Amino acid sequence: MSVFELLSQYGGKYMLALLTTWKLTFLAFLLALSIGIIITIMRICPIKPLRIAGDFYVQIFRNIPGAALLIVLVYALPYLNLVWSYYVCVLTATSLIPSAFCSEYLMAGMNTIGAGQIEAARSLGMTFFKIIKNVVLPQALRFSVLPMTNLLVATMLTTALASQVPMNPTDLTGIVSYINTRAVGGVTAFLISAILYCITAVFIGQVGNLIDRKVRILR
Amino acid sequence: MSTGNFSIRDALYEAPGPKTKKRMIIATAISLAVLCWLLFLVIRQFYITGQLGAKYWNFFTTYAT
Amino acid sequence: MANKENPTETAATPIITLRHVDKHFGQLHVLNDINLSVKKGEVVVIIGPSGSGKSTLCRTINRLETVDAGEIMIDGVAMPQEGRHLAEIRAQVGMVFQAFNLFAHKTILDNVTIGPIDVLHKPKKEAREEAMQLLKRVGVDQQAAKVPAQLSGGQQQRVAIARALAMHPKAILFDEPTSALDPEMIGEVLDVMTKLAADGMTMVIVTHEMNFARQVADRIIFMDAGSILEENTPEQFFTHPRTQRAQDFLNSIKNH
Numbered sequence: 001m002s003v004f005e006l007l008s009q010y011g012g013k014y015m016l017a018l019l020t021t022w023k024l025t026f027l028a029f030l031l032a033l034s035i036g037i038i039i040t041i042m043r044i045c046p047i048k049p050l051r052i053a054g055d056f057y058v059q060i061f062r063n064i065p066g067a068a069l070l071i072v073l074v075y076a077l078p079y080l081n082l083v084w085s086y087y088v089c090v091l092t093a094t095s096l097i098p099s100a101f102c103s104e105y106l107m108a109g110m111n112t113i114g115a116g117q118i119e120a121a122r123s124l125g126m127t128f129f130k131i132i133k134n135v136v137l138p139q140a141l142r143f144s145v146l147p148m149t150n151l152l153v154a155t156m157l158t159t160a161l162a163s164q165v166p167m168n169p170t171d172l173t174g175i176v177s178y179i180n181t182r183a184v185g186g187v188t189a190f191l192i193s194a195i196l197y198c199i200t201a202v203f204i205g206q207v208g209n210l211i212d213r214k215v216r217i218l219r
Numbered sequence: 220m221s222t223g224n225f226s227i228r229d230a231l232y233e234a235p236g237p238k239t240k241k242r243m244i245i246a247t248a249i250s251l252a253v254l255c256w257l258l259f260l261v262i263r264q265f266y267i268t269g270q271l272g273a274k275y276w277n278f279f280t281t282y283a284t
Numbered sequence: 285m286a287n288k289e290n291p292t293e294t295a296a297t298p299i300i301t302l303r304h305v306d307k308h309f310g311q312l313h314v315l316n317d318i319n320l321s322v323k324k325g326e327v328v329v330i331i332g333p334s335g336s337g338k339s340t341l342c343r344t345i346n347r348l349e350t351v352d353a354g355e356i357m358i359d360g361v362a363m364p365q366e367g368r369h370l371a372e373i374r375a376q377v378g379m380v381f382q383a384f385n386l387f388a389h390k391t392i393l394d395n396v397t398i399g400p401i402d403v404l405h406k407p408k409k410e411a412r413e414e415a416m417q418l419l420k421r422v423g424v425d426q427q428a429a430k431v432p433a434q435l436s437g438g439q440q441q442r443v444a445i446a447r448a449l450a451m452h453p454k455a456i457l458f459d460e461p462t463s464a465l466d467p468e469m470i471g472e473v474l475d476v477m478t479k480l481a482a483d484g485m486t487m488v489i490v491t492h493e494m495n496f497a498r499q500v501a502d503r504i505i506f507m508d509a510g511s512i513l514e515e516n517t518p519e520q521f522f523t524h525p526r527t528q529r530a531q532d533f534l535n536s537i538k539n540h
Contacts, residue, residue, distance in 0.1 A: 043228075044227060044228055044231060046232050046235075046243060047243065047246045047247050047250050048247060049247060049250045049251045049254055050250050050254075051228070053254055079268060079270055080264045080265065080268050080270060081264070081267070081268050082264075107227070110227040111226060111227050113227065113230075113388075114230070114385075115229075115230035116381060116383050116384075116385035117385050117386075117387055117388065118230050118231065119230075119348055119379075119381070119385060120379070120381060120385035120386070120387070120444075120447075121387070122233065122348065122371075122374065123346055123348065123374055123377070123378070123379035124374070124375065124398070124399040124403055124447070124451060125371045125372060125373075125374045125375025125376075125399065125403045125451070126371065126399075126402065126403060127367075127368060127371045128231075128232075130402060130403070131231075134387075134398060134402060135387055136227075136231070138389050139388065139389050142389060217388050217389045217431070217433075218388070218431050218432075218433035218434060219388060219433050233347075233348075233350075234350040235366065236364075236365030236366030236367070236370075237365060237366075238365075238366055238367065239366050239367075
């Protein structure tokens with residue numbers, strides 16, 4: 001089938017799949033960001049057990065393949081009487097893994113600040129929370145704009161995991177198998193999905209660059 | 220001064236005073252208790268569902284090729 | 285300085301007092317029974333070979349370094365060990381660092397106003413006006429809207445001095461303020477410091493600039509291996525050092 005035939009026949013399905021991917025990406029990214037911030041707070045807090053737990057969390061989820069995590073959630077958890085819907089499983093897998101990377105980026109952002117500025121703030125008479133508010137957070141956030149842009153794109157690509165379980169409506173990768181079981185879409189069906197992924201990623205990247213250029217800290 | 224493997228973890232906190240030390244000990248104890256409780260919940264779930272049975276685990280003790 | 289011979293001031297409480305201060309880094313005895321008192325308006329310059337503990341001494345005064353034993357008092361108040369009280373006392377003592385340590389994400393003006401606004405709760409407008417005056421005083425008012433990375437080292441250090449002044453500190457500590465500067469920028473920073481000293485600011489300065497020390501100091505403190513070996517007027521110290529080690533140190537500098 002040609003691109004035009006595919007689009008005229010399945011155009012609506014593609015749009016729906018694109019929206020599903022966007023929705024999944026958005027939700028997963030928000031979750032990843034929230035979890036990542038909490039884990040980062042644990043990792044920089046002065047309480048040893050929480051630091052270790054945070055480090056452990058990051059090591060686990062940074063190093064586990066998304067598909068493996070999804071398999072655990074879908075096939076292993078029911079043995080522990082934890083039966084989650086496919087949607088929840090996909091959302092969990094696609095937010096836990098990026099959350100580990102999110103924490104790593106935030107840590108890297110904070111490590112660029114340097115002890116000197118914190119000492120300077122201290123000698124101005126700022127308390128711990130004022131130092132966080134005035135010096136650490138603003139710089140860490142500004143530094144993290146580009147890494148977070150990359151994380152958003154990576155999260156979107158991770159949502160392709162959704163194609164591995166039955167979902168309705170299906171995502172951009174899932175739609176390809178849907179079409180190819182019904183028609184001879186072949187590589188062309190993939191190509192359309194790929195272009196849609198690409199357009200989204202480029203758009204995210206452009207917005208990220210724009211923000212970064214506004215807030216970047218000169219060094 | 221701050222060369223080498225600098226970590227924000229060391230820079231963010233200054234040497235604790237006596238009150239802070241006491242608070243840290245309490246917080247450490249509480250956090251340990253919470254983490255142990257979470258671990259206990261996981262193991263309990265394994266136990267309840269019978270996943271701790273010997274047949275699931277003894278492949279770690281047998282030779283395989 | 286001639287105008288500091290006021291007899292009533294000698295009776296007042298010293299701004300900075302250190303009594304029997306001791307500190308170890310593992311096996312190393314970095315501060316060995318340090319006793320020091322700095323009166324209002326006095327300029328004390330600490331010199332000594334590198335590793336003698338002079339920077340550590342400077343940093344213990346506002347508890348950027350903790351001590352193992354001894355007493356540190358700021359204007360008669362013992363340095364608190366933590367919390368809000370520690371922050372309050374620190375706000376009364378300015379500090380200028382070797383590496384400037386300006387806040388990289390803030391403009392020059394904001395670097396100077398952040399302390400007064402966020403710590404002293406001054407109205408923003410007032411803080412800004414005063415900051416502009418201070419920036420003018422140190423000669424960087426033209427750069428107020430820039431960020432630190434756009435300034436030269438000498439300019440950054442002068443902003444750091446303005447930032448410390450904006451807190452109306454009782455004393456300012458200078459931890460090797462010119463050691464990270466290119467030679468051609470050292471002068472502009474020392475000029476600002478000389479003016480400050482003439483205006484009666486209480487200062488503790490760790491430096492390797494001997495000419496500057498001789499010119500500005502009311503008192504020279506010579507440290508080696510964690511101990512204060514000599515405490516004297518600049519004239520006496522530079523012409524007739526009492527200890528052999530001070531003599532050796534002065535000779536080693538002259539040979540450069």
